[in-house]
Amino acid sequence: SSRNLAVVAFDLLALDGDDLRALPQETRRARLAKLFPVDGPIALSESFDDPQALLDVCERQGLEGIISKRRDGPYRSG
Numbered sequence: 001s002s003r004n005l006a007v008v009a010f011d012l013l014a015l016d017g018d019d020l021r022a023l024p025q026e027t028r029r030a031r032l033a034k035l036f037p038v039d040g041p042i043a044l045s046e047s048f049d050d051p052q053a054l055l056d057v058c059e060r061q062g063l064e065g066i067i068s069k070r071r072d073g074p075y076r077s078g
Contacts, residue, residue, distance in 0.1 A: 009036065010045035010067060013075055021075035028075070047071075 012032035013021050020028050029044070036042045048054040051068070058066055 007042045008045050009042055011069070011075065021077075023074065024072045025069045025075070026071040029071075 009032055010029075011025070012028045012035070013019070015031060020031065029047075033044050036044060045067075054066065
């Protein structure tokens with residue numbers, strides 16, 4: 001049988017030896033978007049402005065959960 005694999009990238013913590021964790025998430029995401037062509041095998045995760053609408057869709061689809069980040073926040077380990 002044939003199986004499909006989906007790879008979705010949602011953050012970029014380092015690039016070319018530079019630690020990007022202190023940068024805002026929206027800046028890291030913009031740099032990540034430049035790495036992958038739109039029609040390539042790796043997709044960039046979607047972003048949503050309405051968190052309640054996102055939660056409603058996740059519930060209807062029976063998803064286990066979501067990952068959310070503040071657009072203006074740095075990456076914090078742990």
